[in-house]
Amino acid sequence: xxxxxxxxxxxxxxxxxxxxxxxxxxxxxxxxxxxxxxxxxxxxxxxxxxxxxxxxxxxxxxxxxxxxxxxxxxxxxxxxxxxxxxxxxxxxxxxxxxxxxxxxxxxxxxxx
Amino acid sequence: xxxxxxxxxxxxxxxxxxxxxxxxxxxxxxxxxxxxxxxxxxxxxxxxxxxxxxxxxxxxxxxxxxxxxxxxxxxxxxxxxxxxxxxxxxxxxxxxxxxxxxxxxxxxxxxxxxxxxx
Numbered sequence: 001x002x003x004x005x006x007x008x009x010x011x012x013x014x015x016x017x018x019x020x021x022x023x024x025x026x027x028x029x030x031x032x033x034x035x036x037x038x039x040x041x042x043x044x045x046x047x048x049x050x051x052x053x054x055x056x057x058x059x060x061x062x063x064x065x066x067x068x069x070x071x072x073x074x075x076x077x078x079x080x081x082x083x084x085x086x087x088x089x090x091x092x093x094x095x096x097x098x099x100x101x102x103x104x105x106x107x108x109x110x111x112x
Numbered sequence: 113x114x115x116x117x118x119x120x121x122x123x124x125x126x127x128x129x130x131x132x133x134x135x136x137x138x139x140x141x142x143x144x145x146x147x148x149x150x151x152x153x154x155x156x157x158x159x160x161x162x163x164x165x166x167x168x169x170x171x172x173x174x175x176x177x178x179x180x181x182x183x184x185x186x187x188x189x190x191x192x193x194x195x196x197x198x199x200x201x202x203x204x205x206x207x208x209x210x211x212x213x214x215x216x217x218x219x220x221x222x223x224x225x226x227x228x229x230x
Contacts, residue, residue: 001174036214038214038215040214040216040217042217044157049207049220049221049222049223050157050207050217050220051220052212052216052217052218055212055216055218056214056216059214061218091156093156093157095157095159095216095217097211097214097216100162100171101159101171101173101174102159102162102215103159104156104157104158104159105156106156107156107157
């Protein structure tokens, strides 16, 4: 099974500053046939289900503000929030869907 | 509106069984793969099971293999999860989720709570 490890576990960033969350997979999630990384990022606010932010490692889901961006390939990925807003306080999860048995990272709590 | 609505959660004793349902609306149900994802209180997300759009293919997490069975009825737009031999560690909020074309999870229900306790 593919193990996803996020860092840090928690992060405090000032309003307007940049926030970066890292995610590492235990094996590559890059599909060599279509050159796509099977990696997604989700945001979960208290009392709500998760919300898809990024898929294919760097494609933004419709309606997601462009301050959110994803990068990386193979086994190392990042989610960056370019200018933190108050509404971005949440827990963020990465997920691999390379294998039929999907798996999530442990989550990163983002605070102001 | 695209919507997933879970039901069937509740309190069950260890070793017992429970069946969860997810009613879908607002999209062509038979065109999408679906999964169950759970979240223990105060913990992270754990993928549980998935099923292909046709229902022919299913996959389960090792933690539930042999105990949980995912199924779907495309004529009724319904996803199900039969949970047997329940353990305390199965206590969680269970979400029904839709896969996008990329297989990421783009639509989530609000979840149904399962508590396994004597």
